[in-house]
Amino acid sequence: MYSFYFATAIVKICNDAKIKWTDLKDKFRRELQKEPKCRSGDAGGEYKSKWSFFNMMMFVKDSLIPSVMSGNLIEQLQSLTHEVTDNESDIDVMSSSFVEELVLTSI
Numbered sequence: 001m002y003s004f005y006f007a008t009a010i011v012k013i014c015n016d017a018k019i020k021w022t023d024l025k026d027k028f029r030r031e032l033q034k035e036p037k038c039r040s041g042d043a044g045g046e047y048k049s050k051w052s053f054f055n056m057m058m059f060v061k062d063s064l065i066p067s068v069m070s071g072n073l074i075e076q077l078q079s080l081t082h083e084v085t086d087n088e089s090d091i092d093v094m095s096s097s098f099v100e101e102l103v104l105t106s107i
Contacts, residue, residue, distance in 0.1 A: 028057040029064055 031054050035047040049055075 024053065024057065025060060025064070027051065028054065028060055032061065032064065 028051075031049045031051050034049070
């Protein structure tokens with residue numbers, strides 16, 4: 001009987017910890033978005049957050065910033081445009097409507 005209460009308490013503690021962790025990450029993400037994006041040549045001013053845990057949560061920054069995605073869609077478009085230019089030289093393959101048609105027909 002006590003094991004049931006113990007297990008229920010553990011599940012509640014785990015759920016509470018997940019909720020708190022999610023809240024911390026969300027708050028950090030919002031604070032990080034307030035940081036101005038620096039351009040090349042801009043003065044390097046560091047953002048000073050008023051949230052007391054901002055500096056402690058910096059270890060999460062790398063997991064929140066999306067990584068550069070890669071794929072083969074551009075390669076497929078390039079190969080399709082080369083095939084078309086080889087077959088029909090009078091079509092303007094760089095027009096946006098033609099590229100949209102290529103994307104739609106390849107899907």
